[in-house]
Amino acid sequence: MEKLEHKFLKEYNYELGAVDKGYTNRTLYINVGTHEIKEKPVTSLMKDKFIGGKGFGLYYLWQAVTESTKWDDPENEIIISSGPIGGITQYPGSGKSLVVTLSPLTNMPIDSNAGGYFGPFLKFAGFDALELQGKAEKDVLIFIDGTKGTITIEEMPGGGVDTHILGEQLTEKYADNEEDKRNIAVISTGTAAEHTNIGLLNFTFYDVRRKGIRLKQAGRGGIGTVFRDKHIKALVIKCAGVKGDLNHPVDKLTLNKTGIKLHKEMHDLDNSQNQMRKIGTANIISIMDQYDLLPTHNYKFGAHKDTFKISPEVFISKVTQNSPDGCWHGCSMACAKAADHFELKTGPYKGQKVTIDGPEYENAAGLGSNCGIFDPDVILELNFYCDTYGIDTISYATLTAFVMECYENGILNKERTGGLELNFGNIEANFELIHQMAKGEGFGKIAGLGIRKMKEIFAKEYGADPQFLFDIGMEQKGLEFSEYLPKESLAQQGGYGLTNKGPQHDEAWLIFMDMVNNQIPTFEDKAEALHYYPMFRTWFGLNGLCKLPWNDIAPADNKLTDEPAKIPEHVQNYVDIFNAVTGKTIDKFELIRQSERVYNFQRIFNIRMGFGKRIHDKLPYRAMGPVTVEEYQSREERYDQQLKELLGYDTTGKTTEEKIKVLREYREDQYEKLTDAVYKRRGWTMDGVPTVEKLRELGMDLPELLEVVEKHR
Amino acid sequence: MIKLNNRDCEWHEGLTVEELLRLKNYTYPRIVVSVNAVIVPEEAYASTVIEDGDKVEAIHLMAGG
Numbered sequence: 001m002e003k004l005e006h007k008f009l010k011e012y013n014y015e016l017g018a019v020d021k022g023y024t025n026r027t028l029y030i031n032v033g034t035h036e037i038k039e040k041p042v043t044s045l046m047k048d049k050f051i052g053g054k055g056f057g058l059y060y061l062w063q064a065v066t067e068s069t070k071w072d073d074p075e076n077e078i079i080i081s082s083g084p085i086g087g088i089t090q091y092p093g094s095g096k097s098l099v100v101t102l103s104p105l106t107n108m109p110i111d112s113n114a115g116g117y118f119g120p121f122l123k124f125a126g127f128d129a130l131e132l133q134g135k136a137e138k139d140v141l142i143f144i145d146g147t148k149g150t151i152t153i154e155e156m157p158g159g160g161v162d163t164h165i166l167g168e169q170l171t172e173k174y175a176d177n178e179e180d181k182r183n184i185a186v187i188s189t190g191t192a193a194e195h196t197n198i199g200l201l202n203f204t205f206y207d208v209r210r211k212g213i214r215l216k217q218a219g220r221g222g223i224g225t226v227f228r229d230k231h232i233k234a235l236v237i238k239c240a241g242v243k244g245d246l247n248h249p250v251d252k253l254t255l256n257k258t259g260i261k262l263h264k265e266m267h268d269l270d271n272s273q274n275q276m277r278k279i280g281t282a283n284i285i286s287i288m289d290q291y292d293l294l295p296t297h298n299y300k301f302g303a304h305k306d307t308f309k310i311s312p313e314v315f316i317s318k319v320t321q322n323s324p325d326g327c328w329h330g331c332s333m334a335c336a337k338a339a340d341h342f343e344l345k346t347g348p349y350k351g352q353k354v355t356i357d358g359p360e361y362e363n364a365a366g367l368g369s370n371c372g373i374f375d376p377d378v379i380l381e382l383n384f385y386c387d388t389y390g391i392d393t394i395s396y397a398t399l400t401a402f403v404m405e406c407y408e409n410g411i412l413n414k415e416r417t418g419g420l421e422l423n424f425g426n427i428e429a430n431f432e433l434i435h436q437m438a439k440g441e442g443f444g445k446i447a448g449l450g451i452r453k454m455k456e457i458f459a460k461e462y463g464a465d466p467q468f469l470f471d472i473g474m475e476q477k478g479l480e481f482s483e484y485l486p487k488e489s490l491a492q493q494g495g496y497g498l499t500n501k502g503p504q505h506d507e508a509w510l511i512f513m514d515m516v517n518n519q520i521p522t523f524e525d526k527a528e529a530l531h532y533y534p535m536f537r538t539w540f541g542l543n544g545l546c547k548l549p550w551n552d553i554a555p556a557d558n559k560l561t562d563e564p565a566k567i568p569e570h571v572q573n574y575v576d577i578f579n580a581v582t583g584k585t586i587d588k589f590e591l592i593r594q595s596e597r598v599y600n601f602q603r604i605f606n607i608r609m610g611f612g613k614r615i616h617d618k619l620p621y622r623a624m625g626p627v628t629v630e631e632y633q634s635r636e637e638r639y640d641q642q643l644k645e646l647l648g649y650d651t652t653g654k655t656t657e658e659k660i661k662v663l664r665e666y667r668e669d670q671y672e673k674l675t676d677a678v679y680k681r682r683g684w685t686m687d688g689v690p691t692v693e694k695l696r697e698l699g700m701d702l703p704e705l706l707e708v709v710e711k712h713r
Numbered sequence: 714m715i716k717l718n719n720r721d722c723e724w725h726e727g728l729t730v731e732e733l734l735r736l737k738n739y740t741y742p743r744i745v746v747s748v749n750a751v752i753v754p755e756e757a758y759a760s761t762v763i764e765d766g767d768k769v770e771a772i773h774l775m776a777g778g
């Protein structure tokens with residue numbers, strides 16, 4: 001193994017301290033440009049109003065930047081924080097790290113979460129959050145030794161940055177022996193993060209059975225790009241002796257009881273429910289296809305005749321079974337699956353046998369059907385390269401699907417792509433594209449800028465119709481859509497469009513409730529759902545929690561409850577574990593208010609940065625309905641029927657173009673009405689700005705927030 | 714005509730829950746079916762006949778995303 005040379009730039013010693021009721025009450029600030037390292041106290045305002053995790057990230061970022069700061073300015077920060085519940089081992093899904101920065105794709109705050117051990121280790125090493133600011137001259141590595149209380153900034157020039165190698169090397173270097181490797185967690189990215197706007201961060205954990213590192217990603221929004229722009233090569237943390245009570249919770253008994261209850265559910269019911277332990281999130285590929293929701297050919301269609309080739313059963317046969325793959329201790333959902341001994345067929349690592357983390361549903365749908373690829377091994381290999389090169393699989397997939405549609409429409413051609421024949425389904429061209437991104441060469445460099453920038457370039461340089469590009473380019477606020485087809489669910493259009501960070505489904509996933517179950521028929525019903533679910537889901541990010549154990553498993557009698565979609569028993573579990581750790585006495589209503597405070601803060605942050613208003617919540621029409629004749633005609637019966645039933649429009653003798661136009665006016669109008677209803681429910685003006693009254697009601701009438709909303713009233 | 718999830722839905726004599734789910738391509742394994750507010754257990758899908766005018770709900774307990 002290559003020897004890693006490091007030159008020490010700064011060493012800092014600190015008192016180790018202990019966690020009390022979920023908090024260390026201290027955060028760590030590191031400036032990689034000036035080498036300043038300092039500790040900051042966690043104030044009661046931070047705990048009361050921002051809770052932790054993404055709340056702390058946004059709080060610090062607000063103070064670090066001004067309205068004119070750009071993502072690549074030294075003052076931009078990357079903040080990593082777990083949250084008060086983060087690190088407990090009793091309740092499944094409690095090891096997430098939340099990462100916040102100004103995004104190169106959206107130019108406003110992005111938040112993304114990752115599994116792996118870094119977040120909990122950071123807390124047990126003594127800090128509720130880590131702020132990284134500045135820009136190093138040469139590549140640096142930061143090592144936090146939570147066993148000794150030392151922090152070093154080390155120069156680390158040369159050598160590769162691709163995670164599957166670097167993560168392994170650093171785990172080896174900083175562990176005293178094999179046994180000690182489980183105490184090391186690394187954050188790094190890869191070579192493509194240096195040349196694209198879609199860089200991600202990989203968070204490692206050491207898999208003692210496989211004797212190798214595993215990777216979990218903070219994928220969305222280009223955080224890895226910021227990381228490399230700061231010339232940070234890696235963060236390494238060491239923390240020994242993880243055990244159940246390190247958070248010093250006030251009520252360990254309740255934690256134990258609540259955890260055991262969920263473990264039992266998982267054990268008894270997972271096989272008959274979602275089979276998360278067998279295949280993880282990829283369990284829904286076929287279902288999505290059968291309900292016409294699987295994005296296919298750049299979201300034109302929702303199903304494909306070849307989906308069976310990438311069905312969950314196919315992936316089950318590829319990923320290692322009967323392995324407790326939790327990405328933090330105590331997660332009995334264990335969905336962090338992996339395909340082992342996979343021999344790579346392309347690229348610089350061709351011939352190597354590797355472990356591939358995943359595939360998760362998003363990867364299979366995005367890298368697969370959305371790009372017209374139905375070969376599971378190709379999906380796995382693309383997944384591997386996205387991870388090790390440090391790029392977000394979702395953005396990569398969605399932008400490749402966009403490029404493919406542009407290619408098939410003549411907006412791009414071989415000359416413009418440097419010889420890449422980027423038709424849907426072209427596997428070779430797809431691999432070449434990703435390898436080009438890693439080298440910062442050719443068309444890969446342009447594609448890596450993201451859909452928003454490509455739209456500008458294609459209109460300007462190639463004379464493409466900007467309206468068509470807007471219609472088919474599946475991005476909003478600069479972020480590429482995640483992999484669900486929202487055309488037939490108005491509520492899910494809102495779930496994508498009326499979000500803070502852009503169209504990532506982690507705020508709300510309402511497709512079945514809306515489209516199939518018809519449980520939220522009116523605008524008010526949908527608005528209520530688009531209030532409740534985004535707030536509820538935001539809460540996971542404040543506390544260092546994973547969303548999956550909330551609703552990817554449900555108690556046997558859940559269906560008999562008043563609101564099965566909320567999984568009421570699990571909501572109560574979260575209230576109970578929050579109170580058990582922190583000693584507070586929240587109820588399920590205060591839980592929502594905790595999120596509302598941070599959610600509104602983030603909205604105002606966006607507005608402060610020049611975004612986050614109604615105009616920014618507009619969607620590309622591809623998300624709402626058929627853009628092209630081909631799309632309309634593929635579902636003609638459905639659309640004709642809707643025109644007749646909903647609008648009383650007589651379709652006889654009408655051309656497809658005429659019908660598309662009428663349907664489009666109707667659907668766009670529906671989205672506007674939904675937007676009105678949602679803004680009203682959230683306590684915002686019709687321009688999408690939180691009102692002063694709403695801020696007062698939440699206790700978020702902080703002077704800096706009032707200043708922004710007053711300006712935009 | 715019956716109501717399925719509060720939307721109009723074609724009906725024919727002898728329509729069973731099992732057939733309705735098949736016709737609608739409702740393949741998801743975790744669906745809770747009720748006919749006129751009475752839950753129908755999965756074992757009874759094939760033998761439960763839906764009458765004209767019935768109110769059927771087929772709620773997919775789909776977590777997703």
Ligand code: SF4
Pocket residue numbers: 092093094095115325326327328331332333334335336546547548549
């Ligand atoms: S459910 Fe999966 S992603 Fe979430 S914490 Fe557990 S193993 Fe990790």
